[in-house]
Amino acid sequence: MQSIRKRLVSNYVAIALFTVLLLECIFTIVISQYYLGGVERTLVNHTETAANFFNRYADAGDIYTKSNYIFENMDVEENALVEVLDLSGKVVIDSTGSASDEIVTTGDFIQALSGKVDTWKGRSELDELIIAVSAPIYDDNTIVGVLRYVSSLEPTYKIIVNYTLFVALCGVFVISVAYIFGRTMSLRILVPIQELVRVTEEVAQGNYKVTAIKYHNDEIGQLVDAVNIMTKEITKSDQAKNEFISSISHELRTPLTSIKGWAETMQDLQDDPAVVEEGLHIISKETDRLIILVNDLLDFSKLQGHRIALKKEEFSINHLLTDIHNQFSVRCHQEKVKMTILTDNKESWVIADYNRLKQVFVNIVDNALKFTAGKPRAEIKISSQVLDDQIVMIIEDNGSGISPEDLKRVKEKFYKGSSNKSGTGLGLSIASEIMELHGGKMLIDSALGKGTKVVLVMPYYYDTQQFEN
Ligand SMILES: Nc1ncnc2c1ncn2[C@@H]1O[C@H](COP(=O)(O)OP(=O)(O)OP(=O)(O)O)[C@@H](O)[C@H]1O
Ligand SMILES: [Mg+2]
Incomplete structure (x- = not known):
């Protein structure tokens, strides 16, 4: 169980970590492009504007002549170093007012020599991250030098790093929340499972009177x-x-x-x-x-156990009732019980197991005789009639009857009530099972001291009505 919990928690954390890392990457790329692009665009604008201006208005002559004009008429950018380079890449003069022997060979300078405005990013000699934009300076359509703006990227990178750190911090927060959430969720799932394990273990040890606590409605x-x-x-x-x-x-x-x-x-x-x-x-x-x-x-x-195969055949209930009458007539005579059989005028056809259905009647009529014999004007009435698509058979006696408490249980196996005439208490439970196997049912109604009425209901077999004639 421990491993399920660990797995659940690590799944939550893994999903959160993946999402956070992905968002962090996207964020860093977007923010870098935004800030670096902004710096680059500004610097290119400045360089182009200044180069255009000087190309148009600076005095004719070589780069040294032009550089004087340039620095006299230029708004010196605070954030940028402006350099004027000759064709060899040597700094003729820069915005600090100094010249240098340093030779510039970066890509932006090379491109400027071919007439393009270009950008270069890299590290300066002082190992500082810088961006440089170069534009050509013309004298009568001939490139005589290069105007180069150089700006530090360190402040921009600092902003980017700060933002990235902030987002990373948010990410750590999200992952922590995912971890706590994962633990809570896993507890929500695991506690009911542990409860189920406890209950099934108890059942396995033979304690069936155990109940599992229901925590959630899921x-x-x-x-x-x-x-x-x-x-x-x-x-x-x-x-x-x-x-x-x-x-x-x-x-x-x-x-x-x-x-x-x-x-x-x-x-x-x-x-x-x-x-x-x-x-x-x-x-x-x-x-x-x-x-x-x-x-x-x-x-x-x-x-x-439904392990009995019914030998179903077509027969008329009237025929079965005559059979029952013949079987019990001698006993009825001996016990001084009057038995009457009342059947529908038409034959009541059924498809059923004759012997099993007879067993039902024998059980019920035997009960009726047992519990009626000895009473004055003892009588058993057996009738059958077709009602809609069903055959209803009634066995009614005016014997001892059954008390309401016993009536609830007489269909249970071995239940015999309080009479000393009772047998093993299996007759009615067997009869009830047989009726259910035939798709029918057995209902019992009784009043103590007045008598008992057993009603058997089963499907009526229409198709065989043709046999009536
Ligand atoms: N017609 C009836 N009149 C009065 N009591 C009845 C009648 N039929 C059933 N009972 C009561 O219901 C009980 C259960 O009947 P059931 O036929 O299942 O068992 P039994 O007759 O006692 O034994 P078995 O039928 O197995 O020989 C009887 O013992 C009796 O108390
Ligand atoms: Mg019986």
Whole structure:
């Protein structure tokens, strides 16, 4: 993590440094051109004006004659040294009034000899940065000498250097700001990331009840939300897993305890045929219970993991209801429960897995019978009708009903409410899963002491209406 922070900060500083250096270079070039160009233009103007003036008005004669006129009529520039040179480059006289044996050979002088006004920049004998501008002096169209203006560039360079230093100072300030900004920004990004790392490490160690703090409402904030949702979901499924395991253990322990108890009793009382017979009967019943439980569990896990392939076929719900009626009629008769089936006049076609849908009805009708039997005028009504593009099937009983608290949870696996007639509590959860696999749903409405209504809804298969006739 440290390296990300360093990288972020150095990126900011590098960008600032590059920008500052670029601006500094541009600034230095512009300001140099502005000041140096200004000095050069002024000096060229002066030289040209003076040379023109003297060429026009100075007395005829050689350069010595002209130089007297020149210095008598010249406004001596304070910042510039004015020299009059003969054709060999020797200084005839300068604005300080002295002559010199020094020979000038710079480019401006050479160009002036060929009739041009020219500029030269370089170092003087005293190692001073200077600029010189030379213009020819004519006598009757013949070049007889050169007028040369020499000015120091040191003050100009001083101004340029001062400006450049000032801009460099600004640059240092900008880079410092970039550094501080980079550190602040990196903290803004890194702190939430470190928080996420902390949370994921906790999750990796099995502590799912951890929540990441959301610092900002940005992309990392969204990631924090996602991680928090993930940990909540993991906690939920962990709880569900634990509940599931404890429910299964509980369900298995009851029949197994009974089987073991009866096996030991039979061992002790082998000579009593009545005890042995009852023991065998109970062991067989409990084993059946175990087989049903294990089958239900297998079914449920396959249904929930969508690992079950539905064998879909076209059939009429009316046909299925007749089948259900036949299957339960004997039991209804024994339990003194009246069962009525009410179907639509037309066939209600569906495309579904017949056996799975039958399993749904068996579970629900079994419940209705269990919890209605023994009541006066016990009745189960099963009906089906087509409503728009759906088939609605209702299984209604006038049995014990379900309390509002239980009603909220009856679809959960292993939830059985408080009745002593309850089984393993898997029937309705399996039924609900099967309905959802068919693109349908199961709704339950109930009033304690009055009865229960289970509504099954699933898509109606239009195309097969042709089979009606
Ligand atoms: N028609 C009903 N009348 C009253 N209570 C009902 C009815 N149907 C379901 N219940 C309540 O809902 C609980 C869950 O039903 P579910 O069918 O899932 O499990 P079960 O019947 O107890 O066991 P299983 O179906 O696995 O043998 C029941 O135990 C019962 O308390
Ligand atoms: Mg049941």
